[in-house]
Amino acid sequence: DAKTTQPPSMDCAEGRAANLPCNHSTISGNEYVYWYRQIHSQGPQYIIHGLKNNETNEMASLIITEDRKSSTLILPHATLRDTAVYYCIVRAVYNFNKFYFGSGTKLNVKP
Amino acid sequence: EAGVAQSPRYKIIEKRQSVAFWCNPISGHATLYWYQQILGQGPKLLIQFQNNGVVDDSQLPKDRFSAERLKGVDSTLKIQPAKLEDSAVYLCASSLELAGTQYFGPGTRLLVL
Numbered sequence: 001d002a003k004t005t006q007p008p009s010m011d012c013a014e015g016r017a018a019n020l021p022c023n024h025s026t027i028s029g030n031e032y033v034y035w036y037r038q039i040h041s042q043g044p045q046y047i048i049h050g051l052k053n054n055e056t057n058e059m060a061s062l063i064i065t066e067d068r069k070s071s072t073l074i075l076p077h078a079t080l081r082d083t084a085v086y087y088c089i090v091r092a093v094y095n096f097n098k099f100y101f102g103s104g105t106k107l108n109v110k111p
Numbered sequence: 112e113a114g115v116a117q118s119p120r121y122k123i124i125e126k127r128q129s130v131a132f133w134c135n136p137i138s139g140h141a142t143l144y145w146y147q148q149i150l151g152q153g154p155k156l157l158i159q160f161q162n163n164g165v166v167d168d169s170q171l172p173k174d175r176f177s178a179e180r181l182k183g184v185d186s187t188l189k190i191q192p193a194k195l196e197d198s199a200v201y202l203c204a205s206s207l208e209l210a211g212t213q214y215f216g217p218g219t220r221l222l223v224l
Contacts, residue, residue, distance in 0.1 A: 034212075036215075041220075042217055042218075043115070043202050043204075043215030043216050043217050043218050044154065044202070044204075044215045045215070046212055046213070046214060046215075049212065087153060098156060098159075098167070099154075099156065099213060101153025101154045101155070102153050103151075103152060103153055104153055
């Protein structure tokens with residue numbers, strides 16, 4: 001059911017920016033892109049979401065391409081505590097708010 | 112603001128036994144979700160409530176799983192009888208409204224022996 005494609009794992013050096021890509025080539029006009037992360041043994045944590053425009057909050061930035069077929073989550077200064085599985089999710093506005101989680105990207109932040 | 116609460120955090124049972132999980136959503140959140148997360152996979156939605164009514168339970172194995180949210184606040188998820196393949200983390204989430212951002216609890220880790 002998942003409609004997104006993410007690399008299974010990525011490495012990032014502590015203090016550097018982490019750029020996590022997501023492909024959602026079949027996204028439709030009324031579907032949002034959400035990002036969550038899951039630190040080991042915890043529930044998923046909301047990070048950010050967007051529809052068309054780029055978004056930024058205190059945790060991250062979300063860059064959505066003009067054709068909306070892909071997006072990138074940017075953690076500007078990764079720390080060891082950012083090591084987690086990151087999920088990119090496409091949510092239809094009118095589909096009962098269903099979230100389809102794929103397998104996500106395991107981000108390993110290394111000292 | 113208190114987050115989504117779940118209990119117990121861990122449960123070990125033998126196959127064919129029954130088990131129940133409890134969830135208390137964020138105050139004022141009308142929509143409540145139960146997910147199952149098998150090791151190495153992303154969460155999968157089991158059932159979704161809007162207040163005390165079921166919105167979607169298409170992925171709930173109804174022969175053994177049941178859930179209720181009688182007063183539109185707390186919810187319980189029950190498995191009876193449990194199978195080995197039910198070993199997973201059961202996550203509860205809530206959102207302010209049907210189209211709102213979902214916030215997750217810490218989950219209940221179930222091991223069926």
